[in-house]
Amino acid sequence: MSVAPALQANATLERYRTLFEERFTSGPLLEARRDALDAFLKRGFPTQRDEQWKYTSLRRLEARTFVLGEAAPVSLEPARRPWITHGGGFRLVFVNGHWAPALSSPMAQPPGVTLVTLGEWVKHEPDAVLEYLAQASHRSASALEQLNAAFFEDGLVIRLSPNARVDDPIHVVHVWTSTTRPAMAHPRVLVRAGHHSSCTLIEQYVCCGEPESFTNVVAILDLEEGAQVQHYRLQQESPKAFHIGHIDVCVRRDARYGIHDFSLGATLSRLNIRVRLQEPGAHTDLHGLLPPSGTQHLDTHTLIEHIAPHTTSTENYRGIADGRGRGVFNGKVLVHPGAQKTDAHQSSRNLLLSPTAEFNAKPELEIYADDVKCSHGATIGQLDATALFYLRSRGISEADARVLLIHAFAHAVLASVETPAVREHLEALLAARFGSTQVTS
């Protein structure tokens, strides 16, 4: 009796094998890909029985059949393209998972940086890629990461030379165009920041039209001693999109990794961020805004591991759930034995704008050292009635007062965005989503 559903599930998964056999028939990576595929098929998509997936069901994703994304032209004129187009910097665009040189900056590299697309890297240095994959499989071993390792085709490798300070942001755009059939891509982003190097990375996931897409991206970042990486991640995919992201960061001595996670789009989004503070002095700042609306389901799980003593982290997440939207935030801080003098602060504040909206916010502290300073707080509430009254008592309409307070709430995350082009882009997105006030300022 209990065999039947398992067989059925396997039949769903078998579609991935068929697709794999069609697409990958030879090449130096075939064996590694096949191992990853087998690992994925053996485990299948995570289910809600898995504690990590308790609030997020992938059944809708699993039921769909996706083809692999194909390169396509982007017909939109420059001014109407959905990504940040001003603000300088170095831009690399991937369309439906494939590098689009015509839309990207010329491959003249900014000094101190080596940028290679994953496709090129595989072509020119397959052995290095194999070695990397073997290493990466220890770090990214979940079923969905294995799925990525089986199917990945393109992506980006960023290497910063020691002491290289890259002022202009490196901007990576993943865009989906309207496709006739639901399509998927499994891109990878690899960053190796040499000692005392620094850069700003902007990652944008956008779309033209409303394609049914499935993105399953893996990003692996290594920050050597004293390196600084500021990462802005804007997920603005189509309302019919499924977006799964994995970020794995290793932070060495005195290095700093900061991320702003703006998970705005997709019908279902799940981001896993894992930061390992590997050596003394390592620091990380995690900021995030999750505003599910309509029937969106937006989920971010973060895991900060304090492995070495004298490591510090701060985390500031905000959720704004509207309509029938559902948000999930799970922030785990794990302090390893011996990681004395750890300093970890986490705050998760969430706003419910409608009676049918939901938010599950859960901080988790697991501490195996005794001399540490850790704090966390999670709140869920509605717009502050007293603040609303205060604004209205000054002549501001109720609608405008609500908009002002919602923006003020989101501002706590936006305020720490240091790249003006990113902040302006986000302000426009949030104005479109929550409305802008009628009052002239």
Place this chain on the structure above:
Amino acid sequence: MLRIDNLHVRAGEKEILTGVTLHVAPGEVHAIMGPNGSGKSTLVQVLAGREGYEVTAGSVTYQGRDLLALAPEERAREGVFLAFQYPVEIPGVNNAYLLKAALNAIRKHRGEPEVDAFEFLALVREKMKLMQMDESFLSRGVNEGFSGGEKKRNEILQMAVLEPTLALLDETDSGLDIDALRVVANGVNSLRRPDRAIVMVTHYQRLLDYIEPDKVHVLAGGRIAKTGDKSLALELEKRGYDWIKQEAA
């Protein structure tokens, strides 16, 4: 200007006001005193349109109109201003932005042209000088991290900019040092005009040395238990409220 007649107000199961009658004519300054919890804040908040209170009987007319029928923002645009006992901190909403938005909402309602950034700054600078406030307060979040006294000053700054017809001041003097009290009183006095009225809630006779009231009322037992002139405040200072409660009972 303001006619409150037999006003009964309830919050949940609690009867807070049980028949307040109070008439304020243009040009007048009224002080409302009374024990803690007697309903002074409730009265002024109900006048400003705070939700969560149920008016079970009585009426309030303002300039001949039914005040209770108006939304809070409509009352503000009609010239009612409440200086809060506990001004609200709103991080992320810029202080200057709120001031300008409020001013323009009121001007628009009056059919006046909105002020531009230049005119606004000139006006605010002048009023900030009057309130002896540093301009750095403009760029901060509304009341965000302001000290108790700074919050009160900010309320009066807003009032000075918006120039209300009916100003309701709820314990604006509480928590002010002696110099600040003089500054705030100056701000209030500069607003006095024959066509405007001021109702101020206070616990201290001292404020009335600076802002001369036409009438002093005592709110106790849910209604105006006694009305007098400035000397009533002096008497209260000496004798407390018990005798009024007994008189009223």
